[in-house]
Amino acid sequence: MTSEAGRLNPDGGGRSLLGIRWLLAGVGAVLVSAVIGVATGPVAIPLGQVIRELLDRLPLLEVDSSLSAADRAIVWDLRAPRVVLGLLVGALLAGSGAAYQGVFRNPLADPYLLGIAAGAGLGATIAIVAELRDVLGVDPVPLVAFAGALMAVTAAGTLSVRRGRVGSPTTLILAGVAVANFFTAIQTFVQQQNSETLQQVFAWILGRLSTAGWAEVRLLLPYAAVCVVGLVLAVGPLDVLAVGDEEASTLGLRPRAARRAILAVASLGAAAAVAVSGLIGFVGLVVPHAVRLVAGASHRRVIPLSLLFGGAFLALADVVARTVQAPAELPIGVITAFVGAPFFLVILRRQMAS
Amino acid sequence: MLSPFGGGESEPASAVRTRHPRGKGIGSADGQRSCRSGDHTSTTGGPTVMAHKILGPLLVVVIAACGGAEASSAMSGVPAAAEPAGHERIVSISTVATEMLFAIDAGDRVVAVDSMSNYPAEAPTTDLSGYQPNVEAILGFAPDLVVLSYDPGDVVAGLEAAGVATLLQGAAYTLADTYDQITALGAITGNVDEAAALVAGMQSEMAELAASVQERDEPLSYYHELDDTLYTVTSSTFIGEVYALAGLVNAADAADPDGASWGYPQLSAEYLLDADPDLIFLADTRCCSQTAVTVAERPGWETLTAVTNGTVVELDDDVASRWGPRIVDLLRVIVDSVNAIS
Numbered sequence: 094m095t096s097e098a099g100r101l102n103p104d105g106g107g108r109s110l111l112g113i114r115w116l117l118a119g120v121g122a123v124l125v126s127a128v129i130g131v132a133t134g135p136v137a138i139p140l141g142q143v144i145r146e147l148l149d150r151l152p153l154l155e156v157d158s159s160l161s162a163a164d165r166a167i168v169w170d171l172r173a174p175r176v177v178l179g180l181l182v183g184a185l186l187a188g189s190g191a192a193y194q195g196v197f198r199n200p201l202a203d204p205y206l207l208g209i210a211a212g213a214g215l216g217a218t219i220a221i222v223a224e225l226r227d228v229l230g231v232d233p234v235p236l237v238a239f240a241g242a243l244m245a246v247t248a249a250g251t252l253s254v255r256r257g258r259v260g261s262p263t264t265l266i267l268a269g270v271a272v273a274n275f276f277t278a279i280q281t282f283v284q285q286q287n288s289e290t291l292q293q294v295f296a297w298i299l300g301r302l303s304t305a306g307w308a309e310v311r312l313l314l315p316y317a318a319v320c321v322v323g324l325v326l327a328v329g330p331l332d333v334l335a336v337g338d339e340e341a342s343t344l345g346l347r348p349r350a351a352r353r354a355i356l357a358v359a360s361l362g363a364a365a366a367v368a369v370s371g372l373i374g375f376v377g378l379v380v381p382h383a384v385r386l387v388a389g390a391s392h393r394r395v396i397p398l399s400l401l402f403g404g405a406f407l408a409l410a411d412v413v414a415r416t417v418q419a420p421a422e423l424p425i426g427v428i429t430a431f432v433g434a435p436f437f438l439v440i441l442r443r444q445m446a447s
Numbered sequence: 448m449l450s451p452f453g454g455g456e457s458e459p460a461s462a463v464r465t466r467h468p469r470g471k472g473i474g475s476a477d478g479q480r481s482c483r484s485g486d487h488t489s490t491t492g493g494p495t496v497m498a499h500k501i502l503g504p505l506l507v508v509v510i511a512a513c514g515g516a517e518a519s520s521a522m523s524g525v526p527a528a529a530e531p532a533g534h535e536r537i538v539s540i541s542t543v544a545t546e547m548l549f550a551i552d553a554g555d556r557v558v559a560v561d562s563m564s565n566y567p568a569e570a571p572t573t574d575l576s577g578y579q580p581n582v583e584a585i586l587g588f589a590p591d592l593v594v595l596s597y598d599p600g601d602v603v604a605g606l607e608a609a610g611v612a613t614l615l616q617g618a619a620y621t622l623a624d625t626y627d628q629i630t631a632l633g634a635i636t637g638n639v640d641e642a643a644a645l646v647a648g649m650q651s652e653m654a655e656l657a658a659s660v661q662e663r664d665e666p667l668s669y670y671h672e673l674d675d676t677l678y679t680v681t682s683s684t685f686i687g688e689v690y691a692l693a694g695l696v697n698a699a700d701a702a703d704p705d706g707a708s709w710g711y712p713q714l715s716a717e718y719l720l721d722a723d724p725d726l727i728f729l730a731d732t733r734c735c736s737q738t739a740v741t742v743a744e745r746p747g748w749e750t751l752t753a754v755t756n757g758t759v760v761e762l763d764d765d766v767a768s769r770w771g772p773r774i775v776d777l778l779r780v781i782v783d784s785v786n787a788i789s
Contacts, residue, residue, distance in 0.1 A: 136721040166747030167717040174746070224736065288578040293735060296676040300485060304676050304716060306746035419700035420718030422677070 101442070115388045119401030123180060126412075129313055130176035131168060133412050135419035138164050147173070173308045175415075178369065179408035181317045182302070183376055185366040187403020188324045189359035190377025191384070191395050196329040196352050196359075197262045202375040204363035207269035207356070208245030211276035213367040217297045218280050222287040234297065235312060235368040241276070242364030248272045250353070262352070285324040299370035299424040309369040320362025324396050327355045331392035373426050375433030376407055382440050428446020463617055468732035534592040534612070534636055538585055540577045541596035544616055545570050547629050548594070551641040559588040566765065566773075582606060592635065619685050619770035626650070629772070645772060652775045656782045657692040667725040667785060669695045670714075670753075672768075675735045678716045686730075693781045698724040720747055726784060727753040728760045730767035737761075748785040760784045 115197035124130070131147065132140045138160065146158035152341040158165065186204050193202040204213075249269040284294055301309075330351045333341045335366045338348040380403040382393055388394045417423055483713035537557045538675035539545040545564035548557050560570045561577040575584055577597065585593055592612045595602065603613045614635055618627045626646045629773070633642020669690055671680050680686045680699040683706060690697065731737045741746055741761040753759050762780060766773045 116513070123583075135715045135718040161746075162750045163720045166750045167720050170747035171717045171720070288576065290734065291578070292674055292678075294536060296674055301676065303713065304745075308746075381605070413715075415715055418702075420699075420715045421708065421712035422715050 104443065105224065109438045110205065110386075112394055115394060115398055116401075119398050119405075122405035123401050123408075124288050125155065125256065126334055126408040127176050130179065131172045132413055134172055134415055135168065136164070136167055138301035143168050152275070165174045170278050170306060172439060174305060175302060175411060176292065176408050177310050178302060178305050178313065179411040181313055182366040182370045182373065182402035183380075183407025183410075184400040185320055186373065186377040187380035187399040187406070188321065188396060189363040189366075190403075191361040191370055191381035191392070191399040192324055192327060192355050194381055195335060195392055195395070196355050198335065199262070199266075200382065201378070202266075204359065204366075205273075205372075205374075207249045208273035209242040209278060209360060209363050210372050211273040211280065212245025212371070213238040213242040213364065214298060215276045215280040216244075216281070216342075216368075218283050218294050221293045222283055223289050226349050234307070236307070238297075239368035241363055242367055243360070245269075245276050246356075246360040250356070265356075281409075298372050300373055300426055302370050302373075302425055303415065306367065313350070313369050316361055316365035319339065320358055321400060323355075323358030324362070324400070327358065328392040328396050331355065331396070335390075335392070350417040371426070373407070373429055374409075375429045375437070376403055379433040379437050379440075380406055382437065386440060386443070464654050473731045476683075486631060499656065533639075536588065537592045537594065537636070538575070538590040539564060539594045540575055540580050540585065541594055541616060542566070542577065542765070543596060543628075543769045543771040544594040544614075544632065546769065546773060547632050547645075548636070550645050550772040551629065551633055551636070551638045553632070553636040553638050553641075556636070558590065559585075563772070582609070586611070593773070596631070621685065622688055622774070624685075625770045625774065649772060649775055651701065653692065653778055654779045656775070657694075659786070660692075660694045660782055661786050663694075666694055666696045667788065668698045668722070669726040669728060670698045670719060670722075670724040671728045672731055672737070673711070673768075674731045675737055675741075677716060679714045679718065681710040681712065689774060689778055690781060693785050694780060695726065695781070695785065698722040716745075716747070720750060723750075723752050725752060725756075726758045726760060727751070728762055728781070728784075729762050730762045732761045733764040756788075758784065758788060 104350040128140075130137075132143050142158050142160050145156045146160055146165055148154055149156040149158055150169060160168065182280075189204040190202070193204060193206055194200060196202075197206075216238040217234050219241070220234045224232035225237065246269075249265065249272045252272065253265040253268040283298075284291060330346055333344050333346050334348055334351060341348045341351075373377075373411075381399045384395050385400055388398055407425075407429070410432065411425055413422045413428045414425040480662055522713045531614060535556055537548065537553065537673070539548055539557055540561040542561070544565045545557070545560045546566055548554055548569050549570060554567070554569065558571060561574060561575040561580075562572060563577050564570050564572055573588075575581070577595075579599065580597070580602045582597065582602055585602075585606065590611055592614065593606050593741050594614045594616065596618065598615055606613050606631075612635075614631065616628045616631065619628065626649070626782065629642050629649075632641045633645075642767050668685055671690065673679055679699045679702070680697070681700045681765045682688075682691060683703075687697055687710065699712065699714050699722075702708075702714050702718070703710055717733045729739075729742065734783055738761060739754075739757070742759050743754045748754055760780065766777050766780075
C-alpha cells in the first residue's frame with residue numbers, strides 16, 4: 094500500500110529530482126488548463142486574439158486584440174474569472190481533502206466530512222429564503238454559506254471536546270456526521286417552508302461557477318491565500334502525524350493540537366470554496382489519491398501536487414461543463430463525479446490487488 | 448402583416464393546436480384524454496430532476512396535462528344527480544386553476560386554494576401546499592371537488608378513495624391546452640357558457656395583439672430569463688409560443704435542440720453575449736430580485752444591445768409562468784415592448 098511507504102519513509106525525498114519533476118508537471122498542468130480554459134467555449138474566438146486580449150490587460154502593455162466588445166467581455170469578464178475560480182476552488186478542495194485524509198489517516202475523508210456541505214447548504218438556503226439584499230455590493234449568499242460552513246465545522250470540533258479532553262479522530266468524524274445531518278434537517282425544513290425558492294436553492298447546490306465573475310474571485314482570494322500557505326506549512330507535521338501519535342510526541346509535536354490547527358486551515362479553505370462554487374463532489378477525494386498513487390505518499394508531495402492538479406482538474410472539468418452541451422451548461426458536479434467515481438474505483442481495485 | 452397565431456388564413460385555434468413540442472407534451476396536445484389518477488407518469492426525486500421540474504411554468508413536466516370535456520369523467524364517486532353543476536365546495540391547489548376558476552365566475556364556490564395561489568386577491572389562500580399536497584389537510588376543507596396541477600404521490604387516489612372528485616390539470620404545453628383546461632373547468636363546474644366566453648375573449652384578444660405587432664424586415668430576437676443562473680426557455684415551450692405570436696425569435700433554441708432539457712436549458716453566459724438578443728425579458732424579478740439594473744451590472748453584460756438600448760423588460764414572475772387567463776397580459780407586455788422598438 095502506498096501509504097505504508099509514506100509511513101516508513103515520511104521524508105520521501107521532497108527535494109529530490111523526482112519531486113521537482115512532479116512539481117513542474119503540476120505547474121505545467123495548471124498553465125495548460127488555464128490556456129485551454131480561456132481559449133475554449135461555446136463562442137469560437139481564435140487563440141491568438143484571446144492571448145493578445147489577455148496581454149492587453151497586463152499593466153503598461155498595449156496590445157490590440159481586434160476583438161469586438163462582446164468578445165472582449167467573453168474573454169475577460171466571463172472566461173478568465175471562471176478559469177481562475179476553477180483553479181482556486183479545485184486547489185482548495187483537493188488540498189483540504191489531502192489534509193483531511195492525512196489528519197484522519199482515513200482514505201475516505203474528504204473536505205465535506207465535518208459538515209461543511211450541510212452547513213454551507215443551510216447558510217445558502219437561509220440567505221435565499223430571507224431574500225437578503227446585497228451587502229456592500231457583495232452577493233450575500235456566499236457570505237452566509239461560508240458562515241454556515243464554518244459554524245458546522247466549529248460545532249463538530251467543539252462537540253468532540255469534553256472537559257478539555259479532545260476526542261479521538263473517530264469521535265470528531267462521528268460528531269461531524271451528526272452535525273451534518275442536523276444541519277441538513279434544518280435546511281430541508283426551511284426549504285419546504287419556502288417551496289417557492291426551491292429553484293434557487295437547487296441552482297446554488299448544483300454550482301454557481303457558470304455565472305461567477307471577478308467579484309467571486311475577490312471574495313475567495315484572501316481565504317485561498319491563508320489556506321494554501323497554511324497547508325504548505327503543514328506538510329512537515331502531517332508527515333510526522335502519519336507515523337503515529339506516540340512517535341509524533343517523541344518528535345516534539347503535540348499531535349492533537351497539530352491536528353486541530355491543520356483541520357482549521359483546511360476547513361477554512363473548503364468552506365470558502367463551497368461558498369462561491371456550490372457543492373462540487375469528488376475533487377477533494379480523488380485528486381489526492383491520484384497524486385499519492387503516482388508521486389508517493391509523503392505530504393511534501395501530496396499537498397502541493399494536490400493543490401496544483403486539483404486546480405487544473407476542476408478548470409478542465411469546467412471547460413467540459415460549458416462545451417459538451419454548448420450552448421447549454423452542464424452542472425460541473427456532474428462532470429467531476431462522472432470522471433471521479435470510475436477513477437476512484439480503479440484506484441480502489443489497484444490497492445486491493447497490491 | 449403578421450397573421451394572428453401564425454396560421455395564415457386558417458382558423459386560429461386549430462392552427463395553434465398543431466404546435467406540438469416535439470412529442471414532449473404527454474397526452475396534453477390532443478387535449479381529450481381522460482385524467483384518471485392512474486394515467487399520470489411519475490418521476491423520481493434527486494436534485495437535478497427537481498431543479499428542472501420546478502423551473503418556471505414547467506412545474507410539473509411529467510404529469511399529463513388534462514383538457515377537454517372528457518376530463519369530467521374523472522368525477523368518480525359523484526352522484527349522478529349532481530350533474531351538471533354539483534360542486535359547491537371546490538379546493539384548488541393549482542395556482543393556474545385558481546385563476547381560471549375565478550375567471551369563469553366559479554370563484555364563489557372555491558372554499559380554499561393553496562399557499563401559492565395569490566391571484567386574484569379574493570382567492571381564499573390557505574397554507575395548503577401545492578408542492579407536497581396533503582390529502583388530510585385538503586379533506587379538512589370538506590371539498591366535493593379538488594383541482595390539482597400536480598400529483599406527486601397518491602393524492603388523487605387518496606381523494607377519490609374519500610369520495611371526492613378530482614381534476615388533474617398539468618402544465619400546458621400549448622395555448623390550446625390552456626383553452627382546453629378552461630373548457631374542462633367550465634364543464635366540471637357547470638359554468639360552461641362562462642368558460643366558452645372566456646376562451647373566446649382570450650382568443651380574440653390574443654389575435655388582436657398579435658395583429659398589432661409592427662412589421663419589420665428582420666425579426667427581433669429575445670431571451671427569457673427564469674433565474675439568475677441563466678435557466679431559460681426555448682421556442683418549443685408554452686412561453687415560447689406566446690413570444691412567437693409577437694413575431695420574436697428565441698435566442699436560446701440552440702441550447703436545447705432536441706428537447707432533452709424539456710425546452711428549459713441553462714444557457715451559457717458567453718453564448719448569450721455573443722447572440723446579443725434585441726430584447727431581454729426577466730421572469731425572475733420576484734424569485735431572484737433581478738431588475739434591469741442588476742442585469743446591467745453582470746460581468747460583461749454592459750456590452751449587450753438590450754442593456755444599452757434599455758430593452759430589458761421586467762415581467763411579473765407569476766404572470767410569466769402560469770398558463771392561465773393572464774397570458775393575455777403577458778402577450779400585451781411583450782407586444783408593447785416589441786412595438787416600442789423602432
